[in-house]
Amino acid sequence: MTGNTHVVVIGGGYAGVMAANRLTQRDDVTVTLINPRPELVHRVRLHQLVGGSDDAVVAYQAVLARRVRLVVDTVTRIDAAERSVTLATGGTLAYDYLIYAVGSGSAEPGVPGAAEFAYPMATLEEAQRLRAVIDATPATAPVTVVGAGPTGIETAAELAEQGRRVTLVCGGVLGPYLHSRGRRSVAKRLAELGVAVVEGFGSKVTVVTRDAVRLADGRELPSEVTVWTVGFGVPDLAARSGLSTDAVGRLLTDETLASVDDARIVAAGDSAAPSGLPLRMSCLNATPLGARAADTVLSRLAGEQPENLHQSMYAQCISLGRRAGIYQFANRSDVAVWLHIGGGPGARIKEVVCKGIPEHLAGEARKPGSFSLHRMRGGVAKRRRLLRAHRAEAPAAAGRAA
Incomplete structure (x- = not known):
């Protein structure tokens, strides 16, 4: 390709910022980042925002390369045929390549009363709205956190550490991703903080009212404030634009993260579904996926075949208030193993991770191409086995549905 190439990045989260910064390696590439907010949302600190110990935002000046043009707006439609995007404030923006990094948000609750x-x-x-509600609620009022994934666990611990009466309703098992040893460590810390953990059969929430939650086994728990952390959804921009998506709405791509409909559209982060087998929604995956998406574009501009996706390092870190946490190790199939680091060391590792994310982004802004976690050795064979199993399962599942 000759002349200047314009790459538009939709979404200014971890994946989008990493991709935008990395693209500035080439002087003949112009990068525009479109994001609805003028600051980076530091999502791994949203539970701290709710607890009042952090504002969970980072100035783009600190993490975004100077050559990246920031447009504070929302994309309402992608026109793949015309290679343009329509903005909410009016007008269109043309592109040569598009990186789709719109991230994720809350899923529709689907439980009576939850939306209200x-x-x-x-x-x-x-999170800001919830923080205001918490601030206006007496410290002795019962707070119920629904959902026992990382967000639910972290929020319950954060609020309990302030002395609030917190109940964590799991809807199943506490910390489904965790190894049984790690789960016991988390349960012990929550008990120390005074969190009442409701798990097991019958703990699914069936109704939410103004002052209570009702469980499948008939129990009704008083709740002045009910926090909903169950599941994530993705924006429907790809589907509305006529692009192929998975059942959740993530953009379907090949293993280079290029859309199955158009090789000039490349996905990254929570909104990507490579080969219909997406990686776990997490900051751990978002930043490397952003780098991988940028590398796919850069390879095509260089006339080279982009590398396939592989991820060789998996883990999950969860804060349990300000003084404890857990770092759960996993294998290359992203399955938790027995090894974990808990207590104070776990909290310190989590803080290092939280501080390290903007540092990685800023490092890439200063020296584009320096980030290398997505190129770690290993992980390719595991990914191939997962893909083979996924492809074998798909026809069987279709047969059962028929």
Whole structure:
């Protein structure tokens, strides 16, 4: 390709910022980042925003390369045929390549009363709203956190550490991703903080009211504030634009992260579904996926075949208040193993991770191409086995549905 190439990045989260910064390696590439907010949302600190110990935002000046043009707006449609995007404020923006990094947010609750009376916290605005509600609620009032994934666990611990009466409703097992040893460590810390953990059969929430939650086994728990952390959804921009998506709405791509409909559209982060087998939604995957997406574009500009996706390092770190946490190790199939680091060391590792994310982004802004975690050796064979199993399962599942 000759002349200047314009790459538009939709979404200014971890994946989008990494991709935008990395693209500035080439002087003949112009990069525009479109994001609805003028600051980076530091999502791994949203539970701290709810607890009042952090504002969960980072200035783009600190993490975005100077050559990247920031447009504070929302994309309402992608026109793949015309290679342009339509903006909410009016007008269109043309592109040569598009990186789709719109991220994720709260899923529709699907439980009676949850939309009216529960508070999600997957976005900055949701977390800010919840923080205001918490501030206005007496410290002795019962707070119920629904969902026992990382967000639910972290939020329950954060609020309990302040002395609030917190119940964590799991809807199943506490910390489904965790190894049984790690789960016991988390349960012990929550008990120390005074969190009442409701798990097991019958703990699914069936109704949310203004002052209570009702469980499948008939129990009713008083709740002045109900926090909803169950599941993530993705924006429907790809589907609305006529692009192929998975059942959740993530953009379907090949193993280079290029859309199955158009090789000039490349996905990254939570909104990508490579080969219909997406990686776990997490900051751990978002940043490397952003680098991989940028590398796919750069390879095509260089006339080279882009590398396939592989991820060789998996883990999950969860804070349990300000003084404890857990770092759960996993194998290359992203399955938790027995090894974990808990307590104070776990908290310190989590803080290192939280501080390290913007540092990685800033490092890439200063020296584009320096990030290398997505190129770590290993992981390719595991990914291939997962893909073979996934492809074998798909026809069988279709047969059962028929």
